[in-house]
Amino acid sequence: MADERAGQRILHVSSAFDIDFPGGITNYVRTLAASQVADGQSVFVLDGGALTDWTPHGLGFAVRGDDATRVDHFSLRSPEDAAKSRDVLQVVRAVRPDIVHFHLTIGLGVEFYRRFSDLGVPYVISLHDYYLYCPRITMMDFTNEDCGGPERAKCERCIGVLDQVDLLRRGARKLSLPLPRIRSSSVTRRNDVIAGFFARASRVLAVSGRVEELFRRVYPDAKYLTSHIGSASALVERPAPTRSDVLRVTALGTLSKYKGAEVLAAIAGRLPRDRVRVRFFGRVDEPRWGRLAEQAGIELRGAYVPADLPGIMADTDVGVMVPVWEDNAPQVVMEFLNYGIPVVATRMGGIPDFVDERNGLLFDHRRPTEVDRAVQFLAAMTATQAASYRERIGRLETPDSHRRELRSVYAASLVG
Known part of the structure; x- marks a missing residue:
């Protein structure tokens, strides 16, 4: 693991991709983690990479993946493997973080959201996409058009019974054939669990005002803060x-x-x-x-x-x-x-x-x-x-100014 340092022990969770993947979210998490290391924090990143032991990264933080954080292919089915969820919870427990910052949770499964608060660790959630209420991630519906925002009946029709069968969904997409609409309540059951995950978070950080507006429709009880990421x-x-x-x-x-x-x-x-x-x-x-x-x-x-x-x-x-x-x-x-x-x-x-x-x-x-x-x-x-x-044209927020804002968010989370 990383060297012990004065200051907070911060764990970032960013599943599905190796932290060095050149994507918007991984670029952000990597830059943020490096800036926090420079600020004297002990920083760990649980990513979607192949490493299964904590390994020093060149930017100063420690990184590892897990079977549950690696996503072989996109699926509209919410993972149900409780054993894998428990494994990830054990990884978190072993780090002994002061605070956990979630960025991507694809692959972790409903059991993870249900049980995470049992660890008693304060946590914040950053909303970089719509996965935490829309399994399609982008809110582009089964017709491949913008759905306009979440609604229970509409979501249950969009994430239907047949859509959750990977072979059928992928085959229909390849052949450009629409699947028959058979409503499923699985997305509602999933989101009911995630609602508790949101409600227990110290802060939910929306990266823009529109993101906060859309998430409030589904999870109105969370403590939201619009926080523009640094670039x-x-x-x-x-x-x-x-x-x-x-x-x-x-x-x-x-x-x-x-x-x-x-x-x-x-x-x-x-x-x-x-x-x-x-x-x-x-x-x-x-x-x-x-x-x-x-x-x-x-x-x-x-x-x-x-x-x-x-x-x-x-x-x-x-x-x-x-x-x-x-x-x-x-x-x-x-x-x-x-x-x-x-x-x-x-x-x-x-x-x-x-x-x-x-x-x-x-x-x-x-x-x-x-x-x-x-x-x-x-x-x-x-x-x-x-x-x-x-x-x-002026400049926008820097990574350091954003890090300072997060330091205040973390501090408030640690005192309750």
Whole structure:
């Protein structure tokens, strides 16, 4: 295990992925854990990796996984293996943490939520996605559309009997065939248990106002606090923009249905190509989205790594982020703004917490007149106007400022 240190013993739980996986949540937990180590805390991370013994990480914390935290494939069935839940509880007990901070709990199972408070350890929960009431994680329903928010009858129809049979669900998805709707109360029973898990938490940290609003519908008795996560991009030195004869519009991340591939193509296809150039950096989820993007005149520039961001941002005048799901708090938006780049984005999830008329444009992708407004905004933008945004867009919260906020949250949790 990690060296004993003065200060708190903090255990972060982030299942399903190895802590070094380059994803938004793991990047956040890794950065947070490292900053807490630098602050003199003893920090442990229970992740979804292959390690089964506590092992020192290069950033100073200790890390290990467990059979219950490793997820072989996504399933709509809530794990029922009580033995695995007890194993994880024993791992937590052995660490002797002063506080546990939950980030991802996929794989832990309903028994874990029911029994965790028996340990008597204070804990907080961060809401990075919607898994703790929506087994589909994204609130995109069985028709692959935004469901608009949780409701018991609607959820029981969406997470139906046949949907929970992995072979049927995966086969139907592959063949693009709808499964018959047979309602199931399993999601309600699951969420009834998780309601107790929420109610007993010292704090439930919503990463945006919209996330808190949605979770309150299901778990109104929790002690919520909206807490914007810190981004390392708030510390970067902004590169000087390179010169260009056209407006350079950049999208980053994953090109997929949920991330708004169709919305991005609809906008790009209407922009004047002699004056506006649209580029996408990242992974293409399915070949059809790549074809759609290219037909709309979008340049697919391939995957990128964090070290590429300064160069990408120097060649960017406007950023675009157009998810069609309630994206909790997209770090790409934070990165654009911290680099001084104005953002055109859908009014979804946590984005309105960060984007407004002072640093870009919000629009409702479901309303044609709003899409028209986004097209007009980009078509009328000049490089000079984009440069003026760089001068007035401030930086968002840093990892250290967020760590200090969490230190206060932890302290309050420890005194009851």
